[in-house]
Amino acid sequence: MQKKISVTIDGKKVEVPQDSTILDAANAAGARVPTLCQDNKLHPYGACRICLVEVEGSRKLMASCAERAREGMVVRTTSPALIEARKMVLELLLIRHPLECPSCDKAGECKLQDLVHEYGLGPSRFDAVKEYLPPSDESAIVERNLSRCILCGKCARICEEQNAVGEWAFTRRGMRSRISTDFDRPLDCEFCGECVEICPVGALTTKQFKYKARCWNLTGTQSVCNYCGCGCTLKYETRDGKILRAAPANANYLCVKGRFGWDAMHHEERLTTPKMRVDGELTDCTWEEALSVVATNLKVIKNKKGVESIGGLGSVRTTNEDGYVFQKFLRSVVGTNNVDMLARLKVPKGLDTAFFSGELPRMGEHEAILALDKNVGEINPLTGIEIIRAVGRKSSKLVLVNDGYNKFNKIAAVTIPSGAEQAVDGLIAALSSTKSGNEIQKAAEILKSAKSVAVIVPSRLTDKEFGKIKELAGLLKNVTYYPIVPRSNFQGSLDMGVIAEYLPGYRKAEKPGMNAVEMINGAKSGKIASLYIMGDDPVGSDPKLKENLQKLEFLVVQDIFMSETAKIAHVVLPAASSAEKTGTFTNLERRLQQLDKAEEPLGESRPDWEIIRDLAKKMGGSFAYASSRDIMKEIRSEVPLYAELSIGACWQREKSPLAGADVDLSLSSASIMKQEVITSDRLLFSSGVSITRSHEIGTIGQRQKIEV
Amino acid sequence: METTYRSNIMICAGTSCVANGSLKIKDALAAELVKHDLQNEVKIVLTGCNGFCAKGPVIVVYPDDIFYHQVKPEDVPSLVEEHFVKGRPYQKFLYKPPTSKDTIPTMNEIPFFKHQVHRVLRNRSLIDPENIDEYIARDGYLGAAKALLEMTPEQVRDEVKRSGLRGRGGAGFPTGVKWDFSASAPGETKYVICNIKFMDRNIVEADPHSVLEGMIVAARAVNAHQGYVYVREDYPLAIRRLRLAVDHAVEKGLLGSDILGSGFEFNIEVYQGAGSFVCGEETALMESIEGRRGMPRVKPPYPAVQGLWQKPTVINNAETLANLPPIILNGAEWYTSLGTEKSRGTKVFSLSGAVNNSGLVEVPMGIPLKTVVYDIGGGVKGNRKLKAVQMGGSAGGCIPASLIDTPVDFESIMNTGAVVAAGGIEVIDETSCMPAMAKFFLEFMEDESCGKCIPCRIGSGTLRSIITRITNGEGREGDIELLEKLSQQIKDTSLCGFGQTSINPVLTTIKYFREEYDAHIKEHRCPARVCTPLIQFKVNEANCKKCGLCFKGCPVGAITWEKGKVAYIDQEKCTKCKTCIKNCRFWAID
Numbered sequence A: 001m002q003k004k005i006s007v008t009i010d011g012k013k014v015e016v017p018q019d020s021t022i023l024d025a026a027n028a029a030g031a032r033v034p035t036l037c038q039d040n041k042l043h044p045y046g047a048c049r050i051c052l053v054e055v056e057g058s059r060k061l062m063a064s065c066a067e068r069a070r071e072g073m074v075v076r077t078t079s080p081a082l083i084e085a086r087k088m089v090l091e092l093l094l095i096r097h098p099l100e101c102p103s104c105d106k107a108g109e110c111k112l113q114d115l116v117h118e119y120g121l122g123p124s125r126f127d128a129v130k131e132y133l134p135p136s137d138e139s140a141i142v143e144r145n146l147s148r149c150i151l152c153g154k155c156a157r158i159c160e161e162q163n164a165v166g167e168w169a170f171t172r173r174g175m176r177s178r179i180s181t182d183f184d185r186p187l188d189c190e191f192c193g194e195c196v197e198i199c200p201v202g203a204l205t206t207k208q209f210k211y212k213a214r215c216w217n218l219t220g221t222q223s224v225c226n227y228c229g230c231g232c233t234l235k236y237e238t239r240d241g242k243i244l245r246a247a248p249a250n251a252n253y254l255c256v257k258g259r260f261g262w263d264a265m266h267h268e269e270r271l272t273t274p275k276m277r278v279d280g281e282l283t284d285c286t287w288e289e290a291l292s293v294v295a296t297n298l299k300v301i302k303n304k305k306g307v308e309s310i311g312g313l314g315s316v317r318t319t320n321e322d323g324y325v326f327q328k329f330l331r332s333v334v335g336t337n338n339v340d341m342l343a344r345l346k347v348p349k350g351l352d353t354a355f356f357s358g359e360l361p362r363m364g365e366h367e368a369i370l371a372l373d374k375n376v377g378e379i380n381p382l383t384g385i386e387i388i389r390a391v392g393r394k395s396s397k398l399v400l401v402n403d404g405y406n407k408f409n410k411i412a413a414v415t416i417p418s419g420a421e422q423a424v425d426g427l428i429a430a431l432s433s434t435k436s437g438n439e440i441q442k443a444a445e446i447l448k449s450a451k452s453v454a455v456i457v458p459s460r461l462t463d464k465e466f467g468k469i470k471e472l473a474g475l476l477k478n479v480t481y482y483p484i485v486p487r488s489n490f491q492g493s494l495d496m497g498v499i500a501e502y503l504p505g506y507r508k509a510e511k512p513g514m515n516a517v518e519m520i521n522g523a524k525s526g527k528i529a530s531l532y533i534m535g536d537d538p539v540g541s542d543p544k545l546k547e548n549l550q551k552l553e554f555l556v557v558q559d560i561f562m563s564e565t566a567k568i569a570h571v572v573l574p575a576a577s578s579a580e581k582t583g584t585f586t587n588l589e590r591r592l593q594q595l596d597k598a599e600e601p602l603g604e605s606r607p608d609w610e611i612i613r614d615l616a617k618k619m620g621g622s623f624a625y626a627s628s629r630d631i632m633k634e635i636r637s638e639v640p641l642y643a644e645l646s647i648g649a650c651w652q653r654e655k656s657p658l659a660g661a662d663v664d665l666s667l668s669s670a671s672i673m674k675q676e677v678i679t680s681d682r683l684l685f686s687s688g689v690s691i692t693r694s695h696e697i698g699t700i701g702q703r704q705k706i707e708v
Numbered sequence B: 001m002e003t004t005y006r007s008n009i010m011i012c013a014g015t016s017c018v019a020n021g022s023l024k025i026k027d028a029l030a031a032e033l034v035k036h037d038l039q040n041e042v043k044i045v046l047t048g049c050n051g052f053c054a055k056g057p058v059i060v061v062y063p064d065d066i067f068y069h070q071v072k073p074e075d076v077p078s079l080v081e082e083h084f085v086k087g088r089p090y091q092k093f094l095y096k097p098p099t100s101k102d103t104i105p106t107m108n109e110i111p112f113f114k115h116q117v118h119r120v121l122r123n124r125s126l127i128d129p130e131n132i133d134e135y136i137a138r139d140g141y142l143g144a145a146k147a148l149l150e151m152t153p154e155q156v157r158d159e160v161k162r163s164g165l166r167g168r169g170g171a172g173f174p175t176g177v178k179w180d181f182s183a184s185a186p187g188e189t190k191y192v193i194c195n196i197k198f199m200d201r202n203i204v205e206a207d208p209h210s211v212l213e214g215m216i217v218a219a220r221a222v223n224a225h226q227g228y229v230y231v232r233e234d235y236p237l238a239i240r241r242l243r244l245a246v247d248h249a250v251e252k253g254l255l256g257s258d259i260l261g262s263g264f265e266f267n268i269e270v271y272q273g274a275g276s277f278v279c280g281e282e283t284a285l286m287e288s289i290e291g292r293r294g295m296p297r298v299k300p301p302y303p304a305v306q307g308l309w310q311k312p313t314v315i316n317n318a319e320t321l322a323n324l325p326p327i328i329l330n331g332a333e334w335y336t337s338l339g340t341e342k343s344r345g346t347k348v349f350s351l352s353g354a355v356n357n358s359g360l361v362e363v364p365m366g367i368p369l370k371t372v373v374y375d376i377g378g379g380v381k382g383n384r385k386l387k388a389v390q391m392g393g394s395a396g397g398c399i400p401a402s403l404i405d406t407p408v409d410f411e412s413i414m415n416t417g418a419v420v421a422a423g424g425i426e427v428i429d430e431t432s433c434m435p436a437m438a439k440f441f442l443e444f445m446e447d448e449s450c451g452k453c454i455p456c457r458i459g460s461g462t463l464r465s466i467i468t469r470i471t472n473g474e475g476r477e478g479d480i481e482l483l484e485k486l487s488q489q490i491k492d493t494s495l496c497g498f499g500q501t502s503i504n505p506v507l508t509t510i511k512y513f514r515e516e517y518d519a520h521i522k523e524h525r526c527p528a529r530v531c532t533p534l535i536q537f538k539v540n541e542a543n544c545k546k547c548g549l550c551f552k553g554c555p556v557g558a559i560t561w562e563k564g565k566v567a568y569i570d571q572e573k574c575t576k577c578k579t580c581i582k583n584c585r586f587w588a589i590d
Helices: A022-028 A080-096 A111-118 A154-161 A194-198 A256-266 A287-305 A320-334 A342-346 A351-355 A360-365 A381-394 A407-411 A420-431 A439-449 A463-474 A490-495 A516-525 A545-550 A608-618 A628-638 B015-019 B022-035 B073-086 B132-137 B142-149 B153-163 B175-184 B200-206 B208-222 B236-251 B282-289 B318-330 B332-336 B369-376 B410-416 B434-448 B454-471 B479-493 B497-501 B504-522 B549-553 B579-583
Strands: A004-009 A012-017 A052-055 A074-076 A142-144 A169-171 A178-180 A204-206 A219-224 A233-239 A242-248 A275-278 A281-284 A310-314 A339-341 A368-371 A397-401 A414-416 A453-457 A479-483 A530-534 A554-559 A571-574 A583-586 A592-595 B007-012 B042-047 B059-062 B066-068 B191-195 B226-232 B267-273 B313-317 B346-353 B359-364 B386-391 B397-400 B424-429
Touching: A004 A022, A012 A022, A022 A052, A022 A074, A052 A080, A080 A111, A080 B454, A080 B479, A154 A194, A194 A204, A219 A592, A233 A256, A242 A256, A275 A287, A287 A310, A287 A530, A287 A554, A287 A571, A287 A608, A310 A320, A310 A516, A320 A339, A320 A490, A320 A530, A320 A583, A320 A608, A320 A628, A339 A342, A339 A516, A342 A516, A360 A381, A368 A381, A368 A439, A381 A397, A381 A407, A381 A453, A397 A407, A397 A439, A414 A420, A414 A439, A420 A439, A420 A463, A453 A463, A490 A583, A516 A545, A583 A628, B007 B022, B015 B022, B015 B200, B022 B042, B022 B073, B132 B208, B132 B236, B142 B208, B142 B318, B153 B175, B153 B208, B153 B318, B153 B332, B175 B208, B175 B313, B191 B208, B191 B282, B191 B318, B200 B208, B200 B236, B200 B318, B208 B226, B208 B236, B208 B313, B208 B318, B226 B236, B226 B282, B236 B267, B267 B282, B282 B313, B313 B318, B318 B332, B346 B369, B359 B369, B369 B386, B369 B424, B386 B434, B386 B504, B397 B410, B397 B504, B434 B454, B434 B504, B454 B479, B454 B497, B454 B504, B479 B497, B479 B504, B549 B579
Parallel strands: A004 A074, A310 A339, A310 A530, A368 A397, A368 A453, A397 A414, A453 A479, A530 A554, A554 A571, B007 B042, B191 B226, B191 B313, B226 B267, B346 B424
Antiparallel strands: A004 A012, A052 A074, A142 A204, A169 A178, A219 A233, A233 A242, A275 A281, A275 A571, A583 A592, B007 B059, B059 B066, B346 B359, B386 B397, B386 B424
16 A cells, blocks of 8 residues: 555645645645646646645745645645736736637637636736747648647657657747757657647647537547557547547547547448349348348358358457347357357467456556567557556566667667567577676566566467467566457457357357358358358458459448448448447457447448347347347346446456466468568558548558568 | 976966967967077966956966966067066066056966965966876875775765855755765765856866866765766867866776775766756756756756756766865865855856956955955956946846945845856946846846746746836836836746746846836936937036047047037937947936
């Protein structure tokens, strides 16, 4: 337990943890101390001088954001002198700050505006010196309004302290100081938009939201970003039922994809009506027609070729409820265990890594972090951020394995300049030797002396590589794995049994069905006559698979976009996007997260579970779900891991039926995907079905280094 | 065997004398000595700043202690002939006080030097700063040796605490007490930093080893093993001499892994800063060494506990450090023999402005300001009236002529609103306008503010704009009170010492010269005739002595005058260049 100290704030005694600032104590006491340059995500800075308080026994006013509270301290957060001092700060800012609030996107959530109002500033004692500088919009995504800037430094600090990018900095001196990039060139960064989010005034705004709405007209809806396995909770802000902005929930973090990539859901290639193939062409039809055709065809094929000739490929982009209903439909209504996900191809090897990630906010509890994947910040941006926070705020030591150079090199205690496999071999050797000197030895010393170690595990590993990592872990103390999980609801879909070998909750299927690879190969050999693909695009991933799928007698694709696979389907069913439905995700930490409906489904599209429920009804099943809540109720009763799992909590690894067992859930892609994979060093902007459809992210157009 | 010389010629090679041509004197002397075949009898030494900068180039001849000033290369042959061949001082370059007809040949008899006590500047005009042997010959590194070989860190700190030495930086914090904080702060790695303020430049140029030795003493006191000297790049000579001094000290084993066989390790790196005023602030300086923009950090934590790279750090300026070796060598009692009870020892000042003898001076603490200005400084230039003394540089304050008897010590000067530590004494005569001077300092502070905290960044510019309108004759009723109020608020709320003291020129000029501000605002008049928009350029008949000096000086022929008549200024032709005002001795132009 952390030691508590007692502090008196405005006559009220409060107990706060020992390392609290005066501001923390004031907040605990419910006192309102204004701030401009302070943020809990940043180190104390003490620049704006508006949070000054009086401390008994001290001659000087103290910046409460930076000054530590001490036992017995007596603090006054308000007094005539303090109010006067705060008014002076505001008055000085208003000498230059343009009063263009009516056309400023920040109005209504501007800290300066709020404080000027709160302190009731009247006519100024000083002459205004307004200097209008036109907004600089040469950068993608972000617009900079220098004349509005109050130089609190938050943008520069968050970019450096939290993101380790350091794109913004102060230039020039005195009154001419300004926030700028190197030589004022356009932004060339990760475009996460954290600087915009943290800007207390309208100096940094986004082009996406410019003149779209006043903030007080926005309605916030809690949802989850579905771009990667981190599953950041966020708030979609809508007006007239349309998303206009996304903000991180829990004041945490969003990357470029989460904050700006939602516009992909408004892309023109969204499916808005069901379609069926008539005379070789996909033609719009009604839901009734489409579902009848699907039901009839599945029944015919079942009778003709047997139930084992039908298979279903589920998705990691759909909710737990969607996945649950999907597998239940196939297993109980169609009657086949041929249910799986292609996403298993991208799973790290081995049970430990696939399931047992540590919790991200606890990254800083580890004394050392071994990052075996240099792309962690691109694939799982939040994991990358938590590494930086751990190093910067908790003094964890980072051992980075990187054969190139990226932002993590700047914060690493040691960088091993090689590939992961070579580094792991080297570390194993170094841990059992006593030589010293080179990077590997220094890294080994750091890892060896750490009381606990976080290991960031790459997403693609061979058996041999994973074996080596385990061997290395065996030489260290208290290892927690943090696997890289590229896909959003991968964990949830596994939990829901969208996998050939297991029923929901990892009950072993008595008669396991065909896995995804077997089904894709079966399409070619004729063993599989019909596939129902929900939310995946195998042809888009590998055009060669088109040949396999074209052999199918009946292909149903249920998706939000007209994907390459949908283009060769017999029936295409338009699904609602993640922002258009209610449900839950389970992220890589096994954390249950709630999605609420922010927008109405586009056109005639419908949530996946609803489509399947109605299809099941047509085929004689009795799926009586009125809402996704009904499904969750059933999941809670069927899956013990979820029985008492509340929103925001992680299910405990010990409770998994597979705990301790050596089970491999990954699939080898060798037999179906042989093409060389082309990737880029800017995966943030360039990968994925949805990101490539985001207009906003498409404007970034950066240099990219292509790797084959 | 080394040559033994009968005479040494010490040529000042401080920045000011070099600018006045002292290196040419050196060449001329060398050539002349060869001509007389005296090169093996008379040695020429280039020293650091002698201090009497106003009279450069300056040379001193030992052992006779003869002081020559304003030497010209063409007279060098006569000087050598007279002094070194005939053996008598060469009259032409001997010092003659403004009030007397007789020359004073001996350096220590000259009033400028007579009232000084040289402890920090103990080696000035005596050694070649680039020769470590000469420093060692003057008891150099004996203090460090004693600290390392005969004393424990506690004893070193105690000695310094008992000496009462206070930091010659800003607040005058007791040096030994500051060391205690660092010494007791947890952590193995600790640092010692030497900060070089404007005036310290001459100390390090004249005697770099005294600073390095002081750093060794400080390092011993807190058990630090790495030191940094932070010098701004504008002081290239200081940087060169410091680097040379470090190299020499390392060669002699006076720096490195085992200093003088004591087992104590200490290394010094000379770090070149980009040259920003605010980098004199200790935490901004550390940010700069760490490779970031020099912006002050919020305190606490104080550097003594969490400084450079977050490690406990002792930061002292060169003057404080140069005081340490003799304190250790001679003991605290020796040090306390000079100065006042709370301000011990001596203080180095850069004496400048409207004073006859400008230069670098070192005086015992407690000496009356009057002695510094009138005896050492030789009084106000051109027999003008003393108006004020500005002490403490841009962040300092003005002391009016009425307080000229104030003793020079930390508290007495602080009570006037000025600052001792920075070491600037600027003499201001009656031709200076106080609001204009405050504006000058504010312009500097506004430019040099790092921009981090709002009161300093915007406040100093706002003060400047208010004073500007006052000096432009557009001052408003209530402006003085507004200046006072805003200054006080900036002082109370600024993040660092820079902002907190930036308002001193404003507050002290208002405190002592409020009537001048009033004259500007209410009477639209600049009493010192400095603020051009407030000058009418009309001859005041009552004051005019009809001397014609204004007429003679006017570059555009705007003035008409006849002998015995009052001059007249043609407003059409006048370009307001103020030459007439400078020439008029009788305040006859309004």
